[in-house]
Amino acid sequence: AQKVTQAQTEISVVEKEDVTLDCVYETRDTTYYLFWYKQPPSGELVFLIRRNSFDEQNEISGRYSWNFQKSTSSFNFTITASQVVDSAVYFCALSEVAGGTSYGKLTFGQGTILTVHP
Amino acid sequence: EPEVTQTPSHQVTQMGQEVILRCVPISNHLYFYWYRQILGQKVEFLVSFYNNEISEKSEIFDDQFSVERPDGSNFTLKIRSTKLEDSAMYFCASTQASNQPQHFGDGTRLSIL
Numbered sequence: 001a002q003k004v005t006q007a008q009t010e011i012s013v014v015e016k017e018d019v020t021l022d023c024v025y026e027t028r029d030t031t032y033y034l035f036w037y038k039q040p041p042s043g044e045l046v047f048l049i050r051r052n053s054f055d056e057q058n059e060i061s062g063r064y065s066w067n068f069q070k071s072t073s074s075f076n077f078t079i080t081a082s083q084v085v086d087s088a089v090y091f092c093a094l095s096e097v098a099g100g101t102s103y104g105k106l107t108f109g110q111g112t113i114l115t116v117h118p
Numbered sequence: 119e120p121e122v123t124q125t126p127s128h129q130v131t132q133m134g135q136e137v138i139l140r141c142v143p144i145s146n147h148l149y150f151y152w153y154r155q156i157l158g159q160k161v162e163f164l165v166s167f168y169n170n171e172i173s174e175k176s177e178i179f180d181d182q183f184s185v186e187r188p189d190g191s192n193f194t195l196k197i198r199s200t201k202l203e204d205s206a207m208y209f210c211a212s213t214q215a216s217n218q219p220q221h222f223g224d225g226t227r228l229s230i231l
Contacts, residue, residue: 047222091160104216106163
């Protein structure tokens with residue numbers, strides 16, 4: 001069965017600090033997808049990134065970057081020069097392609113509450 | 119940009135009553151989902167729906183739950199006889215293909231009294 005672990009329950013930083021959110025996953029499939037979603041205080045879920053299991057290239061999007069390491073089953077998320085607006089709950093999620101068939105079920109981690117202080 | 123819309127934003131219901139949560143997925147999407155999030159906890163998968171039938175469901179999705187796509191645009195989640203532990207935020211999501219990112223609605227907060 002698939003599992004996603006976000007060991008950091010809460011992180012508190014001061015604005016302009018860099019912060020890394022950890023995500024470790026478990027799956028028996030060789031083909032799978034990893035996602036990060038942001039849940040701001042207003043409650044909606046906002047898609048940030050998708051990575052497939054065959055693409056281990058790191059990705060940077062503005063102040064956001066993602067480090068996918070298959071060898072350690074990790075998909076960590078770094079925010080550079082954090083801002084108050086980054087304060088939110090961040091969820092890592094996994095979707096398997098079991099036996100070539102997938103209906104896209106997402107398994108979420110527990111989430112990391114990030115608070116950025118001015 | 120097209121959005122997934124959910125109504126109502128907040129539903130208060132007496133225990134034992136039936137409740138229907140409504141969702142309008144993005145129009146060209148083919149896969150539909152319901153998730154729930156108990157306050158302060160992680161988001162949990164309930165059910166996926168594809169080609170007019172349930173494709174996958176979790177252990178949470180017992181006989182009290184049902185889903186329907188009655189008219190080609192709406193996607194509903196019905197809870198037949200609500201319990202206190204059904205209180206949660208319920209999210210609807212849709213996507214064009216199962217390996218693509220899911221787009222989530224803003225959620226319906228369900229409060230059971």
